[in-house]
Amino acid sequence: MAENNKTYYLHNDCVSEIKKIFSDVPLSELDDDALVNNLLERSVSVLQVIDHAMFYFVAVNFIGGSVDESYELDGCCQLALEDLCCEGEYPFKLTKSLTLLWLCKRLCRTMCTVSQTLSFLYHLNYLKCIYLHQYLIGDERSPKLKSEFQDIIDVCEECLDPTHTTEDVIQYLMLSSYLSAFYYEYEASKTFASRCAQYLNIDVKFCGVLGKCTRFQEKEVANLTVKVNRVVESKDNKTSGNSPLPQIIPLSDDVLLNSVVFSTMEEQSILSNTEQSFILLLCELHRRHYPRDDLTEQQCLAYINTVIRAVYPDSENEIKSSSSWPIATETLFRRSLLEHNSVRKTERALSQLEELSCQFKRTSPSFSERSPSSFFLSRMPSIWTLQVST
Structure with missing residues (x-):
C-alpha cells in the first residue's frame, strides 16, 4: 500500500483492518523502530494505520453511532496504561480502546523522525494524539x-508551505491555539487564532443589537451578539446539507423566546463548518482568558448563540447553514453549561445534556453519517463527560 492521506470513516472496517494487520505482530515485544519496520516491510501504509486506529478510538469515546464494542490490542493494555501515564496521572478509567491511541502515538512519534515527504501530516497526527x-x-x-x-509546533512551523x-493547516492552527491556551500560553494562542482568521478571511467582533427576548416584550433592548465580517467570501459556505445533526431541545416557555429576535441586525451570514468551529474556538479562548463572572458568561453565550442561530434557525424563512455532528454537539453542550439564569433555561440545559448523552448509543445516524472528519475542528465532549454533566 502506498502512503497517502486517505481517511476511513466506517469504524467497523477500521477495526477489521487493524485486527488483520496486527494479528501476528507481537506489539508488546517490539520497540517503536521495529514496529514501523515491520509494517513497512509488509508494504502497509503507516499513515492509514494511524487513521484507522484514531477514528475507531474517536468513535467509541466521542462520536458513537452503531458502536459495537471497545477493541484492545492483545497483551498491550497494561503497557499502554503505563506508557500514557503522565506525572503520575493515568488516563480516565472509562476510556475505551486505549491501546489504539497508544499505537497512534508510537507510530506518529517514530514517523515524525523518519518521514520527510509527509512530515507535516505525521506531526499533525501527533498533535491530534496529544490533544x-x-x-x-x-x-x-x-x-x-x-x-x-x-516540539511539534517548532517542526510544523518550519515545514508549513x-x-x-x-x-490540514486550519486543523493545525486551531489545535495549536486551543492547546496553547490550555497550557496558559495566551499570547501564542492569540497568534494562532489570528493566523486562522487570516486563512478563513473573516473578522469576528462583539456588537450590540436591538431585539426582544420575550413574546410580549414591547420595547426592544440592546443585546450582545457577534458579527462576522468577511474580507473574502468563503468558497465552502453551504445553506443546507443532508448531514444529520443532534436534536436541539426547545425552551417550551410561554414567555421566553428560544433565542433573541433581532430587529435591526443585518441578514444572518451563512457560516461554513470551519467558521462555526473558529467562532467556538474564540469562545473557548475568551472563557479561559477572562475571569469567570456574569459578563464573561454572557460574552461566551454571544459566540455560542451565533452558531446556534446559523445552524438551528427559529424560523423556516431564515437561511440555515450546514454543520456537522461534532461541531453542533459542542455548541449545544457549551450552551447547556452556561444557561442557568432562569428555571426554564436550566430545565432545557439538563434536557439537552441528557439528549446529547443518549444520542451516543443510538445506531442512527451511524458513525460515518456523523461527520467524523470534523471532529478535530471541534472540542466535542466525550461520552463520559456528557454522562457526568447530566
Whole structure:
C-alpha cells in the first residue's frame, strides 16, 4: 500500500483492518523502530494505520453511532496504561480502546523522525494524539505533553508551505491555539487564532443589537451578539446539507423566546463548518482568558448563540447553514453549561445534556453519517463527560 492521506470513516472496517494487520505482530515485544519496520516491510501504509486506529478510538469515546464494542490490542493494555501515564496521572478509567491511541502515538512519534515527504501530516497526527491524550488526563496540565506539543509546533512551523491543504493547516492552527491556551500560553494562542482568521478571511467582533427576548416584550433592548465580517467570501459556505445533526431541545416557555429576535441586525451570514468551529474556538479562548463572572458568561453565550442561530434557525424563512455532528454537539453542550439564569433555561440545559448523552448509543445516524472528519475542528465532549454533566 502506498502512503497517502486517505481517511476511513466506517469504524467497523477500521477495526477489521487493524485486527488483520496486527494479528501476528507481537506489539508488546517490539520497540517503536521495529514496529514501523515491520509494517513497512509488509508494504502497509503507516499513515492509514494511524487513521484507522484514531477514528475507531474517536468513535467509541466521542462520536458513537452503531458502536459495537471497545477493541484492545492483545497483551498491550497494561503497557499502554503505563506508557500514557503522565506525572503520575493515568488516563480516565472509562476510556475505551486505549491501546489504539497508544499505537497512534508510537507510530506518529517514530514517523515524525523518519518521514520527510509527509512530515507535516505525521506531526499533525501527533498533535491530534496529544490533544486526545491530554483530554484523557483531564484538567491537570502535563509538563510532558506540553513539551511534546512545543516540539511539534517548532517542526510544523518550519515545514508549513502552500502544498498542504487548507483543511490540514486550519486543523493545525486551531489545535495549536486551543492547546496553547490550555497550557496558559495566551499570547501564542492569540497568534494562532489570528493566523486562522487570516486563512478563513473573516473578522469576528462583539456588537450590540436591538431585539426582544420575550413574546410580549414591547420595547426592544440592546443585546450582545457577534458579527462576522468577511474580507473574502468563503468558497465552502453551504445553506443546507443532508448531514444529520443532534436534536436541539426547545425552551417550551410561554414567555421566553428560544433565542433573541433581532430587529435591526443585518441578514444572518451563512457560516461554513470551519467558521462555526473558529467562532467556538474564540469562545473557548475568551472563557479561559477572562475571569469567570456574569459578563464573561454572557460574552461566551454571544459566540455560542451565533452558531446556534446559523445552524438551528427559529424560523423556516431564515437561511440555515450546514454543520456537522461534532461541531453542533459542542455548541449545544457549551450552551447547556452556561444557561442557568432562569428555571426554564436550566430545565432545557439538563434536557439537552441528557439528549446529547443518549444520542451516543443510538445506531442512527451511524458513525460515518456523523461527520467524523470534523471532529478535530471541534472540542466535542466525550461520552463520559456528557454522562457526568447530566
